[in-house]
Amino acid sequence: MRICQSCKTKNVDESVFCRKCGVKIEENPFICGSCLYENTDDSLFCIKCGTKLGVAINEPTISFATNNREAGYNQETAIKANSSAQFDYNVYMNGSPVANTSEEKQVSDVNFSKAAAPVQKVVEKPVAEPVVKEEVTISNTTGNSVGNIVNEGVVAKQGDWIYFSNSGDKGTLYKERLDGSDKTQISDEVCFCINVVDNWIYYRNNSDGGKLYKIQLDGTGRTKMIDDSVDCVSVVDGVIYFVNYSDDKKLYKINIDGSGKMRICDDKCMYINVVDGWIYYCNITLGQKLFKCRIDGSEVTELCEDESMHINVVGDWIYYRNLTDGGKIYKMHLDGGQKVKLNDDASSFINVVDRWVYYGNLTEGIKLCKMTVEGTEKEILNKDQSVSINVVDNWVYYRNEFEGRKLYKIQTDGSERQAVC
Numbered sequence: 001m002r003i004c005q006s007c008k009t010k011n012v013d014e015s016v017f018c019r020k021c022g023v024k025i026e027e028n029p030f031i032c033g034s035c036l037y038e039n040t041d042d043s044l045f046c047i048k049c050g051t052k053l054g055v056a057i058n059e060p061t062i063s064f065a066t067n068n069r070e071a072g073y074n075q076e077t078a079i080k081a082n083s084s085a086q087f088d089y090n091v092y093m094n095g096s097p098v099a100n101t102s103e104e105k106q107v108s109d110v111n112f113s114k115a116a117a118p119v120q121k122v123v124e125k126p127v128a129e130p131v132v133k134e135e136v137t138i139s140n141t142t143g144n145s146v147g148n149i150v151n152e153g154v155v156a157k158q159g160d161w162i163y164f165s166n167s168g169d170k171g172t173l174y175k176e177r178l179d180g181s182d183k184t185q186i187s188d189e190v191c192f193c194i195n196v197v198d199n200w201i202y203y204r205n206n207s208d209g210g211k212l213y214k215i216q217l218d219g220t221g222r223t224k225m226i227d228d229s230v231d232c233v234s235v236v237d238g239v240i241y242f243v244n245y246s247d248d249k250k251l252y253k254i255n256i257d258g259s260g261k262m263r264i265c266d267d268k269c270m271y272i273n274v275v276d277g278w279i280y281y282c283n284i285t286l287g288q289k290l291f292k293c294r295i296d297g298s299e300v301t302e303l304c305e306d307e308s309m310h311i312n313v314v315g316d317w318i319y320y321r322n323l324t325d326g327g328k329i330y331k332m333h334l335d336g337g338q339k340v341k342l343n344d345d346a347s348s349f350i351n352v353v354d355r356w357v358y359y360g361n362l363t364e365g366i367k368l369c370k371m372t373v374e375g376t377e378k379e380i381l382n383k384d385q386s387v388s389i390n391v392v393d394n395w396v397y398y399r400n401e402f403e404g405r406k407l408y409k410i411q412t413d414g415s416e417r418q419a420v421c
Helices: 066-070 075-084 089-094
Strands: 155-158 161-166 172-177 184-197 200-205 211-216 223-236 239-244 250-255 262-275 278-283 289-294 301-304 308-314 317-322 328-333 347-353 356-361 367-372 386-392 395-400 406-411
Touching: 155 184, 155 386, 161 184, 161 406, 184 211, 184 223, 200 223, 223 250, 223 262, 239 262, 262 289, 262 308, 278 308, 289 308, 308 347, 317 347, 328 347, 347 386, 356 386, 367 386
Parallel strands: none
Antiparallel strands: 155 161, 161 172, 172 184, 184 200, 200 211, 211 223, 223 239, 239 250, 250 262, 262 278, 278 289, 289 301, 308 317, 317 328, 347 356, 356 367, 386 395, 395 406
16 A cells, blocks of 8 residues: 555555545655554654554664563563554544444433332331332533543543443444443444533544534434544533544534534644633644644644643643653643653553553553653553553553454553453
8 A cells, every 4th residue: 555645545556646636656654554644754653543654663672570571471572562563543533344324223221220129018017118229310511531532532431331432343332330230332333532421422433434423322313413524522511622634633613512613723633632711732733732722712822842642631730742752751731831751651642530640651562551640650550552541430441452452441550450342
């Protein structure tokens, strides 16, 4: 396959000119074969999706703890894992090979109310009525956390339920209780960018070209909201913010009822965070520098000149992967001041929750790691090649590249590793 450096169209290997725009194709090993992003000429991995580029490099030296060596996970196996790693962004951005269906699927929710055992009659005492345990419903006002959204949004929580992209069933939309019980398919469409607010799930429908859809929690009311291909979907206070791939990755918003669609700014954007009336984003137009603007598009402000990705706005800080410094994790204040380097590892898939930073350590084979927000107490949580890191309560969810991006979860202390699907 040869990728056109002008329009990014995929062409057959024998092509000399692009079949779409007619431009003569020049070899460019820095165009990612998965997501077609054009990287800088010092990149070894795609800065958009993490795929290893077709660049001749010397493999990095990888250090391992003694217990990893004893477990048989040595430097040789890790290097092989790195060299074969393919972050399957084609599935994420271009849809599933599963045929699309235009028919709406209805999935009946199960009645989980359970009556208590009949109360035994007691002589000369009134009979107690059977007690029915009612499920407490908690409604979100924000569809998902910023850390989950910039990591594909494969898991979201509302109340006692999680909603997720089930890689064990072609990435279709499922729900289950927090304890893993009552697993139910909601839709047979491939979904990412999951947001849950009240009775609705908003998502990127990869079975229909990445367009924005919504569906009720019981699988009814499936609705296509717009015909545009979207990414980084963020539902906040009744408004859906998203990157519009049908308009050159510009920043947009639309009301949850489908009205009021508008472009917020003219910059190419990715990794958006909507927090307290501001939108923080990586400005692709200006070399992926960190920017912010008001939710109405005003007060556009450059925060720093670092080439950045996987930004997380948490509390008074912005955490980000600094590509200008080899993909190391940095943080800085919301006004762009007090910049601090947190680690010396090439890192990706950052997700910050409370006082912990969870991330994939590229230096150590994309293992799942954590450290404090001060950069201390670094710990390796697993030996899997971990991408799309999402965090819900005390669980870290991730896709395991060793097993075809199968969805796993593990406790935040590194215990109870288990497959979700």
